[in-house]
Amino acid sequence: MTSNDFEPPVADDADLPHLSDGQVEALLRGHRPADTAPGTDRAADLVHALTGPAVASELTGYRAAMTTYTDAFSMRTSSRPRRLLLLSSLLGARTLAGVAGSALALGAVGAVVLTTSALGPSHAPEALPLATGSTTTTAASTHAPDDADQSDDADESEKDGTGSGSATAAVGPDAKGPAAFGLCNAWAHHQAEAGTTATADTSVAFRNLAEAAGGEGKIAGYCANVPHPGNAAAKARGSHGSTPGSGGKGKSTKAPKPAKPTKPTKPHSSSHSASPSARPTARPRTSAPTPSLTTPSRPAVTVTS
Amino acid sequence: MIIVRFVRGVNRNVSLSALPEFPRTAEPRAKTRPTLPASPHTRPVAREDFAEVLARAQAGDEAAFSRLWIDLNPRLVRYLRMEPGRQAEDLAAETWVSVVKGLKRFRGDETAWHAWVFTTARRRALDDARRRARRPQTSGPDALDHLAARPDPRPSDGTDGAAEALRLLSTLPPLQAEVLALRVLAELPVDTVAAMLGRSPGAVRVAAHRGLRTLAARLSREGVTH
Known part of the structure; x- marks a missing residue:
């Protein structure tokens, strides 16, 4: 100093x-x-x-010091809000841009979903076969234990002629087995309605039936002795020529099935019945478009989920 | 004798509870500036809760800064008054301007706070001494008028015990006077004073020792003469 x-x-x-x-x-x-x-x-x-103790002359600078302090700190506190405002505006702009971008993205996805749902009928065939396949698969699975389904498939492939060559030439329905009743039923319908258009030359099933009967001319006699599938005694016996059928309630309802004009669905049902794993994937896809058609707000839920 | 008469009756152990109570929590900034509390004392009122008061002052609390200022400014002015011809109040105001500028950056305890403020004041005093040294030496009646118009910073009318103590302190050699002032007024330890003055701690101890012995000898003689 x-x-x-x-x-x-x-x-x-x-x-x-x-x-x-x-x-x-x-x-x-x-x-x-x-x-x-x-x-x-x-x-x-x-x-x-x-x-x-302090005297008055030692405290004369109090007001000036407080003025200096308040000016300095009020300037800092006033400049801080400006920075905060600038920062908040920048952050707000970024946030707004982010929200807008997210909204646009969501809107775009929602629009896609809405468009997809609005175009549902035209795109439905992509999902409907799965749905029908699943339903037919369920139906087939419920009927799977019965070999009559095999006769049904044989009938369909026989009618439309789209069956695979290996399947029709090699196998065909067993006219001596449980399919005999169905074959006979179909043969009877053909005989009554269309005459003899379906012969052993054009139908593997009829050829099998003719072979089982011992000839085309003996089909009527053979079929007269074919027992009804509901007869347990005949089933246990395993032969179809010994006792005539007494029931006819189960397979009689299935007799008109080959005449049903549902050819396009049958190949799908057969294919999907062979792949049960298609069922879980088919269920959501068939159910998802349905609510979006009725409630337009669902696309957002679909996107978020 | 005079000093003995003045210093008697001064109660050094002033209770802190007698000092104005400051809010412990930061309150909204008042529209009007806080008024000076009555009967401020030079005792460090912020000693017990210095960290809290300093933090509040650094955050913009006027009451906290007021407490710091009242605590230290009288001692600061007395320190600056030791040298004749110095505008102690102006230098103290300049010191506080510098302190306010760096207040938010300050880190330390109360001893460091005292050291910082007094070091700043010492630098302002050195700057003032350089300015006065560069000032052209005036002579003649104008210079005498200037000296006559300047008030005596160390009133010795017998009513101010601190002023009389300063007068006696300023009669000591400068190093002894400054060491005693920094150790008593700023309550700084030997090492801090040595660092501030650029001396060794031993030299500071010797200066304080000799200064006190000199004062005791002088006061003893004055008491006899009076």
């Missing part, structure tokens, strides 16, 4: 009262050390006076 460190000689150490280091520290803290020289107590009072 001083410009020069020149210290003029004040007095010799011999002239000064003796003070220990502890006494000096006590004096600097404003305490009165005990057993000291006469002037030491007054030095303690002097140190005490240095830290005495």
